[in-house]
Amino acid sequence: MSQHARHCDHAAQTEARDDAALRFRDLTLGYGDHAAVHHLDGTIARGALMAIVGANGSGKSTLLKAVAGVLRPMSGRIERSSGLRVAYLAQQSEIDRSFPARVLDLVSLGLWPKRGLLGRFRGEDRIAIATALSAVGLEGFSDRPIDSLSGGQLQRALFARVLLQDADVILLDEPFNAIDAKTVRDLVSLIHRWHGERRTVVAVMHDLALVRETFPETLLLARRAVAWGETAKSLSAENLLKARNFAEAFDDSAPWCEPQRA
Amino acid sequence: MYDLLITPFVDYVFLQRALAGCVLLCISSGPVGVFLMLRRMSLTGDALAHGILPGAAVAFLFFGLELAPMTIGGLAAGLLLAMLAGAVSRLTLQKEDASLAAFYLISLSAGVLIVSMHGSNVDLMHILFGSVLALNDQALTLIAGIFVVSTVGLALFWRGLVAECLDPLFFRSVSRLGTPIHFAFLFMVVLNLVGGFQALGTLLSVGLMMLPAASARFWVNRVGPMCALAILFGIVSSVAGLLLSYHAALPSGPAIILFCGGIYVLSILASPRGLAVTYGRRTRPHRAT
């Protein structure tokens, strides 16, 4: 696909503007004065289904946080097409499970983009919540306290929240961590459904077999893009080796503007 | 019975005022206490209550026991402390609660020293423990104003507060309101403490905020009912405390807070999520085998 070739070559990025959901321009991300992701350039097309793969600490979560808007770039920028709605499911969600809330309360947070601080919930919202809960297989769970859910059930509830957000771009950070096979299958089919609806889905994944099977496009990350494009090419043995060498060779205390192409 | 429970409130205007002030305070500070507890900020409430003291004390130094200056002084000091603690935790590695503990100890000792420089021990007692039975029109108006601002504020920010407590990272991804709501909430905490300060003094005002909230947590599992129950517990304690102080000629503030504490202990022991049931549940299977 020529679309994928474009991602690696930022010189040829001027055309097809409206086709891009997100564009990274010399994006450097980090915490304090330590960079975690260096000089990222590239485009995520509208309707893309993309995996981000990389070792622990390679900057995957950092990148998603920046796209979700909860982390400010150290330098460079992220361009979004205007009016883009983003839904973000964090890796270690900071959900306070002892908080006295029901599944319904948690899931209905997904209505925030629509109703905001003061908008009343309407009849249609209640229907939307019920539909989302049944789409993730949690019918009848709406009044359960959240501290009574299993890990997999909680993840299903969080997917229902993403459903309600009705977003153009959906960011999932290791959504299948510690989730059983049946739940993974159910949630993957949701991801396919989103893809079918032309939503852009970006997921951080560790299961390479599942990535090859599900995601047409992959970004291989090792604090910088090792490869970005068609999954089969990105995850070639050569690239995986390269990523591992980067991960091992990278000196944590290096200045954050090391040469872009090593 | 009627004579014991109702007559005092019918016969004495000062008791009616005290009751009105306490009820308003319970309604406005109970839900604030619930959110403080749910956000694991109970100590913040305590620290802010003490932080009010030096502000009120400085005002006392210049104006004597006057409502308006002491209120403004307390408000200013409380808000300053809230900002300071937030800033210190953001700029250094110190956790917010540790820096708050430090600040409130400093505030408390500074406040007590300032009052003693100028006033008598009676003044000090008044500032530390308030005087519910001496609420005048001015003080009641202040409490009513705080009641209005605080309940309206809470109703407006309710959904944001819940979202921020429940899943802060998610909330940050959908809204920029997190920080403004946090500070608006701290402002409401300080407001309620300043209101309670008139009646219960700096040391006890936080009790009417936190104890009913902590008790309510044992009985119900939803935020709304929890707030309602906290209000109810507060009002019951206020009535009981005022009656006890009237009949036994005891200081009213401590009497009210002691009843709040009684309800708390009772909740620990007898509630569905308290010791009795938890302990019973845990031991029963062992006995069966």
Ligand SMILES: Nc1ncnc2c1ncn2[C@@H]1O[C@H](COP(=O)(O)OP(=O)(O)OP(=O)(O)O)[C@@H](O)[C@H]1O
């Ligand atoms: N809140 C933080 N403050 C400081 N440094 C951080 C923070 N979060 C992550 N880092 C650092 O940034 C780098 C990238 O972290 P990130 O969480 O993006 O990794 P990741 O690729 O998601 O790893 P994993 O597979 O373990 O989730 C790491 O070196 C990590 O130590």
Ligand SMILES: [Mg+2]
């Ligand atoms: Mg991660």
